[in-house]
Amino acid sequence: MKEVESLRYGVIFKKAFSELSVFKRFVLDIIGIEIEIEKVETEKSFAEPVGKIASRYDLFAEDVKNRIIVDIQHERHADHYHRFLHYHCAALVEQAGNYSEYRAARTVYTIVILTSGDKHRQDVGIIDFDPKNLEGKGFGEIEHKIFYICPKYMNEKTPEPYREWLRAIEDSLDGKVDESSYSIPEVKKIFNLIERDTVSPEERARIIEEKLKDQYIDDKFNEGRQFGIHEGILKGIAQGKVEGKVEGIAEGIEKKARETARIMLKEGIEIKLIVKFTGLSENDILNNRHSD
Secondary structure, three states: OEEEOOOOOHHHHHHHHOOHHHHHHHHHHHHOOOOOOOOOEEEEEOOOOOOOOOOEEEEEEEOOOEEEEEEEEOOOOOOHHHHHHHHHHHHHHOOOOOOOOOOOOOEEEEEEEEOOOOOOOOOEEEEEOOOEOOOOOEOOOOOOEEEEEOHHHOOOOOOHHHHHHHHHHHHHOOOEEOHHHOOOHHHHHHHHHOEHHHOOHHHHHHHHHHHHHHHOEOHHHOOOOEHHHHHHHHHHHHHOOHHHHHHHHHHHHHHHHHHHHHHHHHOOOOHHHHHHHHOOOHHHHHHOOOOO
16 A cells, blocks of 8 residues: 555646656546647646636646646536536637637647536536537537546446546545556556655645635535635625625635644644745744644
Protein backbone atom coordinates (compact mmCIF):
# COMPACT_ATOMS: atom_id res chain seq x y z
CA MET A 1 0.00 0.00 0.00
CA LYS A 2 1.16 3.50 -0.79
CA GLU A 3 0.07 6.66 1.02
CA VAL A 4 -0.99 9.35 -1.45
CA GLU A 5 -2.77 12.68 -1.51
CA SER A 6 -6.30 12.53 -2.86
CA LEU A 7 -7.00 13.32 -6.51
CA ARG A 8 -10.14 15.15 -5.37
CA TYR A 9 -7.95 18.20 -4.72
CA GLY A 10 -7.32 20.38 -7.75
CA VAL A 11 -3.68 21.02 -6.90
CA ILE A 12 -2.97 17.26 -6.73
CA PHE A 13 -5.06 16.39 -9.79
CA LYS A 14 -3.23 19.01 -11.86
CA LYS A 15 0.15 17.85 -10.55
CA ALA A 16 -0.55 14.28 -11.69
CA PHE A 17 -2.45 14.76 -14.94
CA SER A 18 -0.34 17.63 -16.28
CA GLU A 19 2.54 15.15 -16.67
CA LEU A 20 2.79 14.72 -20.43
CA SER A 21 2.76 10.93 -20.72
CA VAL A 22 -0.07 10.61 -18.18
CA PHE A 23 -2.21 13.17 -19.98
CA LYS A 24 -1.67 11.61 -23.41
CA ARG A 25 -2.47 8.07 -22.22
CA PHE A 26 -5.55 9.27 -20.30
CA VAL A 27 -6.88 11.02 -23.41
CA LEU A 28 -6.16 7.96 -25.55
CA ASP A 29 -8.07 5.64 -23.21
CA ILE A 30 -11.02 7.96 -22.58
CA ILE A 31 -11.51 9.62 -25.97
CA GLY A 32 -9.77 7.13 -28.21
CA ILE A 33 -7.44 9.56 -29.98
CA GLU A 34 -3.67 9.81 -29.91
CA ILE A 35 -2.65 13.45 -29.52
CA GLU A 36 0.68 15.05 -30.40
CA ILE A 37 1.48 17.69 -27.79
CA GLU A 38 4.59 19.09 -26.13
CA LYS A 39 2.99 20.57 -23.01
CA VAL A 40 -0.12 20.61 -20.84
CA GLU A 41 -1.24 24.01 -19.51
CA THR A 42 -2.82 24.38 -16.07
CA GLU A 43 -5.45 26.98 -15.16
CA LYS A 44 -5.72 28.03 -18.78
CA SER A 45 -7.89 30.99 -19.74
CA PHE A 46 -8.22 32.96 -22.96
CA ALA A 47 -7.03 36.56 -23.20
CA GLU A 48 -10.55 37.78 -23.97
CA PRO A 49 -13.56 36.18 -22.22
CA VAL A 50 -16.08 34.56 -24.54
CA GLY A 51 -19.45 35.97 -23.50
CA LYS A 52 -19.82 37.49 -20.04
CA ILE A 53 -18.11 34.64 -18.15
CA ALA A 54 -14.34 34.11 -18.17
CA SER A 55 -13.71 30.37 -18.52
CA ARG A 56 -10.69 28.79 -16.86
CA TYR A 57 -9.66 25.18 -17.43
CA ASP A 58 -7.79 22.98 -14.95
CA LEU A 59 -5.85 21.28 -17.76
CA PHE A 60 -5.64 22.33 -21.39
CA ALA A 61 -3.67 20.99 -24.33
CA GLU A 62 -3.92 21.24 -28.08
CA ASP A 63 -2.27 19.86 -31.16
CA VAL A 64 -2.90 20.76 -34.79
CA LYS A 65 -6.16 18.77 -34.84
CA ASN A 66 -7.59 18.81 -31.33
CA ARG A 67 -8.19 20.90 -28.22
CA ILE A 68 -8.39 18.81 -25.07
CA ILE A 69 -9.84 20.17 -21.81
CA VAL A 70 -9.79 18.18 -18.56
CA ASP A 71 -11.43 19.50 -15.39
CA ILE A 72 -11.70 18.05 -11.89
CA GLN A 73 -14.87 18.88 -9.93
CA HIS A 74 -15.47 17.68 -6.38
CA GLU A 75 -18.34 19.87 -5.20
CA ARG A 76 -21.77 18.83 -6.38
CA HIS A 77 -23.20 21.72 -8.39
CA ALA A 78 -26.75 21.76 -9.66
CA ASP A 79 -25.45 23.37 -12.86
CA HIS A 80 -22.24 21.46 -13.57
CA TYR A 81 -23.56 20.07 -16.87
CA HIS A 82 -24.38 23.59 -18.02
CA ARG A 83 -21.18 25.08 -16.55
CA PHE A 84 -18.88 22.78 -18.50
CA LEU A 85 -21.01 23.04 -21.62
CA HIS A 86 -20.27 26.79 -21.44
CA TYR A 87 -16.53 26.14 -21.00
CA HIS A 88 -16.57 23.73 -23.93
CA CYS A 89 -18.40 26.15 -26.21
CA ALA A 90 -16.04 28.97 -25.19
CA ALA A 91 -13.07 26.88 -26.35
CA LEU A 92 -14.94 26.26 -29.60
CA VAL A 93 -16.10 29.82 -30.31
CA GLU A 94 -12.71 31.29 -29.39
CA GLN A 95 -11.25 29.70 -32.53
CA ALA A 96 -13.39 31.78 -34.89
CA GLY A 97 -11.13 34.26 -36.68
CA ASN A 98 -13.88 36.11 -38.56
CA TYR A 99 -17.54 35.90 -39.51
CA SER A 100 -16.94 33.40 -42.32
CA GLU A 101 -15.01 30.79 -40.27
CA TYR A 102 -17.74 28.63 -38.77
CA ARG A 103 -15.82 25.36 -38.98
CA ALA A 104 -13.40 25.19 -36.04
CA ALA A 105 -9.79 24.42 -36.94
CA ARG A 106 -9.52 22.04 -33.98
CA THR A 107 -12.00 19.54 -32.60
CA VAL A 108 -12.77 20.29 -28.94
CA TYR A 109 -13.03 17.49 -26.38
CA THR A 110 -13.86 18.20 -22.74
CA ILE A 111 -13.48 15.62 -19.96
CA VAL A 112 -15.08 16.46 -16.60
CA ILE A 113 -14.19 14.30 -13.58
CA LEU A 114 -16.94 14.44 -10.93
CA THR A 115 -15.29 12.86 -7.88
CA SER A 116 -18.17 13.41 -5.45
CA GLY A 117 -20.75 11.79 -7.71
CA ASP A 118 -23.90 13.11 -9.35
CA LYS A 119 -27.66 12.85 -8.87
CA HIS A 120 -27.98 10.75 -12.05
CA ARG A 121 -25.62 8.08 -10.62
CA GLN A 122 -24.06 7.26 -14.00
CA ASP A 123 -20.42 6.29 -14.59
CA VAL A 124 -20.12 8.10 -17.95
CA GLY A 125 -22.28 10.67 -19.73
CA ILE A 126 -21.49 12.08 -23.17
CA ILE A 127 -22.73 15.14 -25.04
CA ASP A 128 -22.30 14.35 -28.74
CA PHE A 129 -22.73 17.40 -30.97
CA ASP A 130 -23.10 15.49 -34.24
CA PRO A 131 -26.57 15.85 -35.85
CA LYS A 132 -28.50 12.58 -36.18
CA ASN A 133 -31.44 11.33 -38.19
CA LEU A 134 -34.64 10.08 -36.60
CA GLU A 135 -33.14 6.59 -36.24
CA GLY A 136 -30.25 8.03 -34.23
CA LYS A 137 -27.58 7.63 -36.93
CA GLY A 138 -25.02 10.43 -36.93
CA PHE A 139 -24.18 12.53 -39.98
CA GLY A 140 -20.44 12.49 -39.26
CA GLU A 141 -20.26 16.27 -39.54
CA ILE A 142 -19.30 17.38 -36.02
CA GLU A 143 -16.83 15.56 -33.76
CA HIS A 144 -16.87 17.81 -30.68
CA LYS A 145 -17.75 15.93 -27.47
CA ILE A 146 -18.04 16.41 -23.70
CA PHE A 147 -17.44 13.47 -21.36
CA TYR A 148 -18.78 13.57 -17.78
CA ILE A 149 -17.10 10.85 -15.71
CA CYS A 150 -18.10 9.77 -12.18
CA PRO A 151 -15.56 7.27 -10.75
CA LYS A 152 -17.93 6.54 -7.85
CA TYR A 153 -20.38 4.76 -10.19
CA MET A 154 -17.95 2.53 -12.10
CA ASN A 155 -19.52 -0.87 -12.74
CA GLU A 156 -19.12 -4.04 -14.79
CA LYS A 157 -20.54 -2.28 -17.86
CA THR A 158 -18.02 0.58 -17.71
CA PRO A 159 -15.82 0.32 -20.86
CA GLU A 160 -12.53 -1.44 -20.16
CA PRO A 161 -10.21 1.47 -21.17
CA TYR A 162 -12.01 3.72 -18.67
CA ARG A 163 -12.09 1.31 -15.79
CA GLU A 164 -8.55 1.45 -14.46
CA TRP A 165 -8.46 5.26 -14.56
CA LEU A 166 -11.77 5.59 -12.74
CA ARG A 167 -10.73 3.02 -10.17
CA ALA A 168 -7.41 4.83 -9.59
CA ILE A 169 -9.13 8.18 -9.03
CA GLU A 170 -11.69 6.69 -6.65
CA ASP A 171 -9.01 4.62 -4.90
CA SER A 172 -6.94 7.73 -4.15
CA LEU A 173 -9.76 9.50 -2.31
CA ASP A 174 -9.06 7.74 1.01
CA GLY A 175 -5.30 8.43 0.79
CA LYS A 176 -4.13 4.83 0.21
CA VAL A 177 -3.65 2.80 -2.96
CA ASP A 178 -2.49 -0.70 -3.77
CA GLU A 179 -0.17 -0.27 -6.75
CA SER A 180 0.01 -3.99 -7.42
CA SER A 181 -3.62 -4.06 -8.59
CA TYR A 182 -2.91 -1.71 -11.52
CA SER A 183 -1.32 -2.53 -14.88
CA ILE A 184 -1.24 0.76 -16.85
CA PRO A 185 2.25 2.31 -16.43
CA GLU A 186 0.91 5.86 -16.55
CA VAL A 187 -1.53 5.11 -13.70
CA LYS A 188 1.36 3.84 -11.59
CA LYS A 189 3.25 7.02 -12.47
CA ILE A 190 0.34 9.03 -11.04
CA PHE A 191 0.72 7.26 -7.69
CA ASN A 192 4.42 8.18 -7.61
CA LEU A 193 3.63 11.80 -8.44
CA ILE A 194 1.03 12.15 -5.67
CA GLU A 195 2.82 10.11 -3.01
CA ARG A 196 2.32 11.93 0.28
CA ASP A 197 6.03 12.33 1.05
CA THR A 198 6.64 14.10 -2.27
CA VAL A 199 4.03 16.85 -1.72
CA SER A 200 5.67 20.27 -1.26
CA PRO A 201 4.74 22.73 1.54
CA GLU A 202 3.11 25.01 -1.06
CA GLU A 203 1.01 22.13 -2.42
CA ARG A 204 0.05 21.08 1.11
CA ALA A 205 -1.05 24.63 1.87
CA ARG A 206 -3.31 24.61 -1.19
CA ILE A 207 -4.78 21.26 -0.13
CA ILE A 208 -5.66 22.79 3.24
CA GLU A 209 -7.28 25.73 1.46
CA GLU A 210 -9.41 23.37 -0.57
CA LYS A 211 -10.37 21.34 2.52
CA LEU A 212 -11.51 24.48 4.30
CA LYS A 213 -13.45 25.66 1.30
CA ASP A 214 -15.38 22.38 1.37
CA GLN A 215 -16.10 22.85 5.08
CA TYR A 216 -17.65 26.25 4.44
CA ILE A 217 -20.09 25.02 1.82
CA ASP A 218 -23.39 24.78 3.64
CA ASP A 219 -25.36 21.63 2.78
CA LYS A 220 -28.46 23.68 2.26
CA PHE A 221 -26.61 26.04 -0.10
CA ASN A 222 -24.44 23.50 -1.92
CA GLU A 223 -24.62 25.24 -5.24
CA GLY A 224 -21.31 26.97 -4.60
CA ARG A 225 -22.32 29.72 -2.15
CA GLN A 226 -19.67 30.32 0.52
CA PHE A 227 -20.40 30.46 4.26
CA GLY A 228 -19.69 34.18 4.53
CA ILE A 229 -21.96 35.10 1.63
CA HIS A 230 -24.79 32.94 2.97
CA GLU A 231 -24.44 34.48 6.43
CA GLY A 232 -24.27 37.98 4.98
CA ILE A 233 -27.45 37.56 2.98
CA LEU A 234 -29.36 36.32 6.04
CA LYS A 235 -27.93 39.10 8.15
CA GLY A 236 -28.84 41.71 5.55
CA ILE A 237 -32.42 40.45 5.35
CA ALA A 238 -32.79 40.43 9.14
CA GLN A 239 -31.51 43.99 9.51
CA GLY A 240 -33.02 45.32 6.33
CA LYS A 241 -29.64 46.73 5.37
CA VAL A 242 -27.29 46.04 2.48
CA GLU A 243 -24.41 46.55 4.91
CA GLY A 244 -25.33 43.28 6.61
CA LYS A 245 -24.45 41.33 3.49
CA VAL A 246 -21.03 43.00 3.26
CA GLU A 247 -20.31 42.48 6.97
CA GLY A 248 -21.29 38.83 6.73
CA ILE A 249 -18.98 38.25 3.78
CA ALA A 250 -16.09 39.91 5.63
CA GLU A 251 -16.74 37.88 8.78
CA GLY A 252 -16.86 34.66 6.79
CA ILE A 253 -13.60 35.42 5.00
CA GLU A 254 -11.82 36.39 8.23
CA LYS A 255 -13.07 33.28 10.03
CA LYS A 256 -11.91 31.09 7.16
CA ALA A 257 -8.46 32.73 7.18
CA ARG A 258 -8.05 32.14 10.94
CA GLU A 259 -9.10 28.51 10.65
CA THR A 260 -6.76 28.02 7.68
CA ALA A 261 -3.86 29.46 9.71
CA ARG A 262 -4.54 27.17 12.69
CA ILE A 263 -4.61 24.06 10.52
CA MET A 264 -1.50 25.08 8.59
CA LEU A 265 0.38 25.62 11.87
CA LYS A 266 -0.59 22.13 13.01
CA GLU A 267 0.69 20.76 9.71
CA GLY A 268 4.06 22.42 10.30
CA ILE A 269 3.77 24.96 7.49
CA GLU A 270 6.18 27.90 7.85
CA ILE A 271 4.77 31.18 9.19
CA LYS A 272 5.84 33.13 6.09
CA LEU A 273 3.91 30.75 3.83
CA ILE A 274 0.84 30.98 6.08
CA VAL A 275 0.98 34.79 5.88
CA LYS A 276 1.11 34.54 2.08
CA PHE A 277 -1.90 32.22 1.82
CA THR A 278 -4.16 33.77 4.49
CA GLY A 279 -3.29 37.49 4.42
CA LEU A 280 -3.05 37.51 8.22
CA SER A 281 -0.10 39.03 10.05
CA GLU A 282 2.37 36.85 11.96
CA ASN A 283 1.02 38.23 15.26
CA ASP A 284 -2.57 37.40 14.30
CA ILE A 285 -1.56 33.87 13.35
CA LEU A 286 0.30 33.22 16.59
CA ASN A 287 -2.31 34.91 18.82
CA ASN A 288 -5.22 32.96 17.32
CA ARG A 289 -3.63 29.53 17.08
CA HIS A 290 -5.51 28.27 20.16
CA SER A 291 -8.74 30.26 19.73
CA ASP A 292 -12.08 28.68 18.76
